Amino acid sequence: MKLIFDIALSHIRARRRQTLVSTAGVMMGVGFSIAIAALLEGSQRDFLTRIVDYLPHVVVKDEYREPPVQPSRLANPLAAVFVRGIRPHDEERGLKDPMAKVRALEEIPGARVAPALRTQIFLRYGGKDVAVAAMGVEPQRERLTSRLELDMTAGSLMALETGANGIIIGVGLARKLGVEMNGILTAVSAAGVSMKMKVVGMYRTGIVTLDESEIYMLLKKAQILAARPNVVSQIRLRLDEPTEAVEVAQAIEARWGYKTESWQEANEGFLSFFTVRNFVMYATVSAILIVASFGIFNIVSTVVFEKTRDIAILKSMGFDPGDIRAVFLVEGLVVGIIGTLLGWGLGWALCQGLAQVRFEIKLVTEVQGFLLYYTWVHYAVAGLVAAVSATLASWLPARKASRVNPVEIIRGAA
Amino acid sequence: MDAVIEARGLTRILPGPVPVTLVREVDFQAQPGELVAISGASGSGKSSLLYLLGLLDRPTEGSIQIEGRPTTTLNDSALAALRLEAVGFVFQFHFLLPEFTVLENITLPMRKRGAFGQKAQTERAMGLLADLGLQGEEAKTPDQLSGGQRQRVAIARALANDPRLILADEPTGSLDSKNGRLVFDIFKRLAESDGRAVITVTHDATLAALCHRQVHMVDGRLIN
Numbered sequence: 001m002k003l004i005f006d007i008a009l010s011h012i013r014a015r016r017r018q019t020l021v022s023t024a025g026v027m028m029g030v031g032f033s034i035a036i037a038a039l040l041e042g043s044q045r046d047f048l049t050r051i052v053d054y055l056p057h058v059v060v061k062d063e064y065r066e067p068p069v070q071p072s073r074l075a076n077p078l079a080a081v082f083v084r085g086i087r088p089h090d091e092e093r094g095l096k097d098p099m100a101k102v103r104a105l106e107e108i109p110g111a112r113v114a115p116a117l118r119t120q121i122f123l124r125y126g127g128k129d130v131a132v133a134a135m136g137v138e139p140q141r142e143r144l145t146s147r148l149e150l151d152m153t154a155g156s157l158m159a160l161e162t163g164a165n166g167i168i169i170g171v172g173l174a175r176k177l178g179v180e181m182n183g184i185l186t187a188v189s190a191a192g193v194s195m196k197m198k199v200v201g202m203y204r205t206g207i208v209t210l211d212e213s214e215i216y217m218l219l220k221k222a223q224i225l226a227a228r229p230n231v232v233s234q235i236r237l238r239l240d241e242p243t244e245a246v247e248v249a250q251a252i253e254a255r256w257g258y259k260t261e262s263w264q265e266a267n268e269g270f271l272s273f274f275t276v277r278n279f280v281m282y283a284t285v286s287a288i289l290i291v292a293s294f295g296i297f298n299i300v301s302t303v304v305f306e307k308t309r310d311i312a313i314l315k316s317m318g319f320d321p322g323d324i325r326a327v328f329l330v331e332g333l334v335v336g337i338i339g340t341l342l343g344w345g346l347g348w349a350l351c352q353g354l355a356q357v358r359f360e361i362k363l364v365t366e367v368q369g370f371l372l373y374y375t376w377v378h379y380a381v382a383g384l385v386a387a388v389s390a391t392l393a394s395w396l397p398a399r400k401a402s403r404v405n406p407v408e409i410i411r412g413a414a
Numbered sequence: 415m416d417a418v419i420e421a422r423g424l425t426r427i428l429p430g431p432v433p434v435t436l437v438r439e440v441d442f443q444a445q446p447g448e449l450v451a452i453s454g455a456s457g458s459g460k461s462s463l464l465y466l467l468g469l470l471d472r473p474t475e476g477s478i479q480i481e482g483r484p485t486t487t488l489n490d491s492a493l494a495a496l497r498l499e500a501v502g503f504v505f506q507f508h509f510l511l512p513e514f515t516v517l518e519n520i521t522l523p524m525r526k527r528g529a530f531g532q533k534a535q536t537e538r539a540m541g542l543l544a545d546l547g548l549q550g551e552e553a554k555t556p557d558q559l560s561g562g563q564r565q566r567v568a569i570a571r572a573l574a575n576d577p578r579l580i581l582a583d584e585p586t587g588s589l590d591s592k593n594g595r596l597v598f599d600i601f602k603r604l605a606e607s608d609g610r611a612v613i614t615v616t617h618d619a620t621l622a623a624l625c626h627r628q629v630h631m632v633d634g635r636l637i638n
Contacts, residue, residue: 003525
């Protein structure tokens with residue numbers, strides 16, 4: 001085998017410049033694909049981490065997945081007469097007997113539970129009107145189920161209980177309204193109730209839509225604003241093990257019939273978007289590496305063409321077709337492997353460089369720089385694709401070399 | 415003693431819209447210690463016959479035995495293995511690998527065969543170089559040698575695995591008469607003192623006359 005390597009290396013050494021270019025091609029392909037993968041997966045993981053950190057893992061809602069069936073339908077399932085335009089009977093919305101349910105849900109191992117009433121209100125400050133979602137919460141339970149307390153930039157969650165009519169707003173909303181801490185604004189609900197509220201706290205999650213459109217107040221105040229005493233619209237759960245959210249949500253829904261959403265379901269759009277994005281990423285990365293392998297094809301074909309006489313003499317000497325094929329496969333693989341090793345170095349260096357870049361940008365979330373995710377998997381995938389394409393790229397010329405008929409070549413030379 | 419090579423009824427037809435018959439029903443054998451010249455006009459099929467005898471090409475019909483071993487049923491790899499140990503080729507052009515030194519070129523067939531240790535391979539190659547008057551040239555690359563020297567290196571390479579059969583195709587074709595004579599003297603020695611069979615294609619009548627036996631080819635047929 002060493003003999004095969006020696007012959008292969010002698011060919012590569014004789015075409016140093018071309019080998020260098022092909023190796024550089026593989027290196028670039030591997031390096032950039034690692035950097036791109038780190039970037040894409042970094043931002044994706046950051047987003048998922050934020051969702052899991054900030055949003056409740058399971059939400060029990062005061063809705064049903066299917067509208068209730070009309071009583072007349074139930075009575076006469078085969079009725080010939082169909083009455084159009086029947087609207088569903090408007091039940092009092094809200095979860096029935098919320099505190100009993102909260103206590104029941106607390107039995108789930110690893111779950112922390114908080115009830116909330118979510119209602120749409122207008123906040124009026126000076127001449128400005130902003131529609132926001134008001135969350136009526138119980139601060140003692142809320143602090144266990146959300147990161148709200150950790151995200152406070154001013155004031156505190158507990159101040160909701162101590163002061164009268166306190167609200168906590170996001171920094172984005174504060175900027176929009178131009179309101180500061182202890183500012184007094186007017187909350188107006190769809191039910192027509194209006195209340196003076198005082199800003200007792202501000203938070204920043206980094207998720208732009210939350211920071212601009214969600215405010216928090218005591219559950220009781222929200223019930224007054226919505227004119228729905230003793231009612232909650234959702235119960236939110238936080239689990240020790242976020243991955244179990246889907247099963248937990250299904251169990252709860254089966255028990256009470258209320259629509260219960262896991263965080264995966266609530267963010268389905270994003271998750272399928274990520275699937276598409278990952279597909280695009282791997283397709284692009286593979287394309288880069290396949291293009292890089294054209295370089296390998298080029299050099300190995302050139303060598304095969306140039307070395308036809310050597311191939312003929314080796315065959316006449318007693319090298320069999322397999323040996324000849326091995327020589328040229330080794331040439332492609334050497335270029336591929338050296339390119340991959342250099343590419344790993346380049347990819348690592350690119351990631352280090354990108355990690356140094358600082359900027360501020362508001363997309364779905366606020367970021368201060370490139371979010372990179374490091375994993376050996378990216379290196380392994382890039383290396384594997386490079387190795388496979390190098391093998392394929394040298395396989396064709398190697399096969400051609402193994403089929404060289406020495407008689408024709410020697411006759412042609414004479 | 416067995417013949418080194420024995421061929422019966424060799425025919426080689428190149429297939430095609432108009433099939434071309436290169437070699438027609440040739441019977442041929444060579445004994446140990448024999449130097450045989452094959453002569454003939456160009457296109458008479460002498461090189462084609464040589465390639466058939468050396469197992470580089472397969473006959474359309476007929477059979478070849480090398481040192482008593484039949485070859486007709488062997489596959490390509492087995493033929494290559496047999497070539498490696500039993501046949502040494504010398505061509506008109508030296509066909510040395512330009513990236514390898516003289517010594518590396520000569521040890522190449524031995525390394526492929528893996529028969530000797532590395533040290534023994536080097537020693538054997540140095541011995542062959544000394545035999546052929548090439549002492550001190552082992553570290554050079556082929557392009558640093560003269561034409562005659564290169565051809566002698568090619569002979570040393572053909573002898574690397576100590577084959578009983580040496581086949582040469584116009585070995586003096588690109589050499590001057592002095593070097594050509596030198597090569598034939600070597601062939602004669604290889605046959606007479608080492609008991610090999612040496613078969614050479616040549617159109618040089620003077621050199622052919624030095625051989626033990628001459629055969630002549632006309633239109634693919636062998637005439638003794």
